[in-house]
Amino acid sequence: MHRISNATIMMIVICAGFIQVTAFGYIEIAGIKPDILLLIVIFISLSCQKSETIKAALIAGIIKDVASSSVFGSYMLSFLVLGLFLNYHQRKFYKEKIFTQALFGFCSYIFMAIFVFGFNSIAHRGFGPFYIFFNIVVKGALYTAVVSPLVFFVTSKILRIRLAHAG
Amino acid sequence: MKIKKFIAGLVVILYAALIYFSPPRYIDKPKFLFLRIAKLPLTLTHAFFRNINYLVLSKDMIQDNKYLHDTVDVLTRQLSQYKEIEQENARLRALLNFKKASLPRLIAAGIIARDSSNFSDTIVISQGCKSKINSDTVVVAEAGLVGRVYESSSSMSRVMLITDPNSRVSAIVSRSRQIGVVYGTSSNLCELRYLPLATDILVGDEIVTSGFSDIYPKGILIGRVVKIVREPRGLSLLAVVAPAVNFTSLEEVLCIE
Numbered sequence: 001m002h003r004i005s006n007a008t009i010m011m012i013v014i015c016a017g018f019i020q021v022t023a024f025g026y027i028e029i030a031g032i033k034p035d036i037l038l039l040i041v042i043f044i045s046l047s048c049q050k051s052e053t054i055k056a057a058l059i060a061g062i063i064k065d066v067a068s069s070s071v072f073g074s075y076m077l078s079f080l081v082l083g084l085f086l087n088y089h090q091r092k093f094y095k096e097k098i099f100t101q102a103l104f105g106f107c108s109y110i111f112m113a114i115f116v117f118g119f120n121s122i123a124h125r126g127f128g129p130f131y132i133f134f135n136i137v138v139k140g141a142l143y144t145a146v147v148s149p150l151v152f153f154v155t156s157k158i159l160r161i162r163l164a165h166a167g
Numbered sequence: 168m169k170i171k172k173f174i175a176g177l178v179v180i181l182y183a184a185l186i187y188f189s190p191p192r193y194i195d196k197p198k199f200l201f202l203r204i205a206k207l208p209l210t211l212t213h214a215f216f217r218n219i220n221y222l223v224l225s226k227d228m229i230q231d232n233k234y235l236h237d238t239v240d241v242l243t244r245q246l247s248q249y250k251e252i253e254q255e256n257a258r259l260r261a262l263l264n265f266k267k268a269s270l271p272r273l274i275a276a277g278i279i280a281r282d283s284s285n286f287s288d289t290i291v292i293s294q295g296c297k298s299k300i301n302s303d304t305v306v307v308a309e310a311g312l313v314g315r316v317y318e319s320s321s322s323m324s325r326v327m328l329i330t331d332p333n334s335r336v337s338a339i340v341s342r343s344r345q346i347g348v349v350y351g352t353s354s355n356l357c358e359l360r361y362l363p364l365a366t367d368i369l370v371g372d373e374i375v376t377s378g379f380s381d382i383y384p385k386g387i388l389i390g391r392v393v394k395i396v397r398e399p400r401g402l403s404l405l406a407v408v409a410p411a412v413n414f415t416s417l418e419e420v421l422c423i424e
Contacts, residue, residue: 018208018209019212019216021280021283022209022212022280023216024281025281026216030354030355031285032285033285035284037283063283065198066201066205067202067280067283068282068286068289069325070287071186071194071195072195073182075284113286123194132352139285
């Protein structure tokens with residue numbers, strides 16, 4: 001497992017966050033954009049240690065919470081739970097193949113969406129009718145899955161980590 | 168180790184209880200604090216990507232520029248006609264002793280950040296309570312209705328766009344005066360619902376705000392009908408509406424005080 005400095009984690013997650021809230025409006029398709037912050041958290045939890053996963057999940061979650069209208073803390077908790085789960089089962093499922101990366105992106109997005117939906121329902125803050133929510137989740141998960149190999153590749157180049165050798 | 172897990176679980180349960188029992192505006196207070204800290208870098212990043220987008224679209228912009236020049240010529244001619252009509256209107260109003268309707272004050276604001284998730288459609292703008300922008304302030308662009316302010320701090324506000332799944336706008340079909348409600352769908356389209364089956368509505372019809380609410384003034388363009396279908400239960404019609412405002416390229420908005 002790799003070790004990354006706190007500064008590097010902060011830098012990469014904050015940069016990803018800024019791109020997510022400013023640039024992704026230009027690449028959205030039918031109002032749907034991929035979730036780069038989620039993919040960064042997945043990458044770090046698959047390649048780094050638990051402490052780094054927690055730090056990345058917390059920072060990414062705060063950025064996501066601040067820039068969305070959902071209840072504060074919902075993305076932070078979902079990233080934390082997802083990151084810790086992936087970190088714990090790091091080597092069991094993951095293989096460095098495009099299909100596996102896309103599948104991880106897809107499943108993680110669905111998990112995050114259900115978690116955030118549940119958390120916001122507790123706070124009496126819905127996302128409109130369920131069929132609309134379902135529609136968005138499927139499209140969002142697909143788009144995130146499509147870009148996940150690229151994001152994993154770029155992140156691994158920046159951090160100089162290969163997931164296959166991360167363990 | 169077990170104690171750590173227990174404490175972590177306890178924190179999550181306590182937080183869930185806190186958000187269940189307290190009003191959302193208190194839970195969301197820290198958001199504006201973070202946004203205030205990140206305001207400058209966010210504005211700079213936004214400007215950077217906007218310029219890149221301009222470069223990418225520069226070819227289309229040359230054609231757009233030509234089209235806009237032609238349109239300006241046509242509109243200038245129309246404007247001179249309207250000025251004549253306005254003067255005539257003023258004279259007739261004076262004859263009838265009508266009071267002049269006071270025009271609302273418009274406050275310009277730039278967009279700092281867009282929603283980071285797909286489940287809601289909001290933007291953060293650079294004006295807040297200091298400029299008398301509070302919850303439910305209506306936000307428009309040159310092309311039409313953008314949405315309404317959802318929450319505001321002293322120098323920033325979060326605007327719920329009309330495409331947000333929680334957005335509802337009382338609307339009217341401009342041509343046939345049929346009333347309905349525009350729902351957001353979180354895609355780039357909205358839905359005009361509760362139209363009777365015999366409604367006179369066509370693809371291309373303009374949808375404007377009806378004024379039958381305390382929030383949105385009458386007559387603001389929402390969008391145009393692109394598709395008409397029966398609602399799943401078959402009791403009424405549903406019109407799919409393309410918003411007049413292109414939210415992707417939106418950079419500045421106007422808040423109606």
